[in-house]
Amino acid sequence: MDQILSVKEKESSESASYRLLDLRSDIPSRIYWSAGGLFFIFIFILWLFLTSLKIVSPLFLPGPEAVWDEFLRQLHEGILLQDASASLYRIMLGWIISTIIAVPIGILMGNFKLFEGMLEPFIDLIRYMPAVAFVPLTILWAGVGNSQKILILFIGTFFQEVLMIMDNVKSVPRELIEVSSTFGLSRFEILRDVILRYAMPGIWDTFRITLGWAWTYLVVAELVAASSGLGYRIMKAQRFLQTESIILGILMIGLMGLITDMIFKFTYRKLFRWLDGKG
């Protein structure tokens, strides 16, 4: 009897070391990650359940096996790889051009009130214009080739990215700049060795977030006059009511976005180890 009691006590003391639903408290990482995995499985089973019992018509929601078959077909015919690489190319080019311009302009706006005053109202105006509304204009300006798609991705990304980089630069505490000036450093040296060093992790995170946005603009970019790409495949499938192809396209975009996101998160941890005090 005593033994049973002590075992029970031990159990309860172990479970008392953490409680799952305490406000803001940490839980074991094992449970944290399993929760995420289980939720995916739950959604998958729900999907399987709704489709295999014919609760939902396959026209609106085909089953996982139909999407899998479509995946194998597109992979076999080489369409999938072609679409994915065409989309990846457009995304990367649109985002890289946006970043190359956004970084210096954002740095200028974050450091010099003159540039902030000059450019922020204009950028604020444009960033509320939906990228999809620019499709007709971009066709007039850039034709129907790849450059039109890249231009749409640029418009969708750039104006947000500039403002975010401006904010990253502004996050540098004033005292850090002032103390550097007492060491006799020039404005350029302070900008390079203090402001940019301090703002770099924030800027890197801005890269990750804006690249994610670029993925969400993909379908808009490939809306018109495309002949390849994941977004194009989705739009085409709609015309022929190939719902499984639509779902496959959406899943592919999500998956590729997730991969680029993880690459940035991983390099962030490698590049800025000083953030958690490791060299």
Next chain:
Amino acid sequence: MDSPALEISQLSIKFKSNNQKEITAVENVSLNINSNEFVSIIGPSGCGKSTLLRAAAGLERPQFGKIRVDGHMVTHPGADRGMVFQTYTLFPWLTTYENILFSLKKSPLSTPEKEALVYHYIQMIGLEGFENAYPNQLSGGMRQRVAIARALVYQPKILLMDEPFGALDAQTRMSMQELLLDVWEQQRLAVLFVTHDVEEAVILSDRIYVMSNRPGRIKTVIDVELPRPRGLIDLESSPAFLSYKRNLLDLIRQESNFYQKIPLSENIA
């Protein structure tokens, strides 16, 4: 004769407040600090003592008056003055060693000379073993010690300190005062120290300037004639220390009472 380390004459600094009202932060302040003197400025909060210090650092532009460091006019920040702020200003991506080395960027010394100097100062502030620690691994007191070393390593003519121990707890504060006295005995240089803590001012200083309420003027100058080197425990119980303290507290209290008579709207701390 040598020119004083810091010479401030007839300095006035005005600000435009948010509603375009002109506020005089510092009015007609003159003071001299010789090359091995420790001088404090105390006064009620918002009296412009920090503004005065920042002007000496070259971080504020005075409307009127002159500031000279070692005989040279101050127009902008420079390496002839070292500054320690109340907030933590270490570079978070650099270790203790690298933070101190950073301020030697403009120094003409060779690399081995710089390294030796940095290690000398790490020893002086008692942080051997923490050379490779990042600021977020250090306590508040340790961070301020690094900040002091970083401001001293390039051998400025004067050290400007803006309530450097204001954010620390009482225990740490005391040991920091002891450390500062110790460091200063080893490297005698001019220090201008801003604080609102009367005890701290008496413990550290050769001379104390008491500032009036806004607009900040020099109200009184008090020479602190306590023997050096000073040990904190003995000092704080000595009658001389207590009479300085009482005298200063009276002066500050007069200013604080005056402060409360100002209508609330002008009471911008």
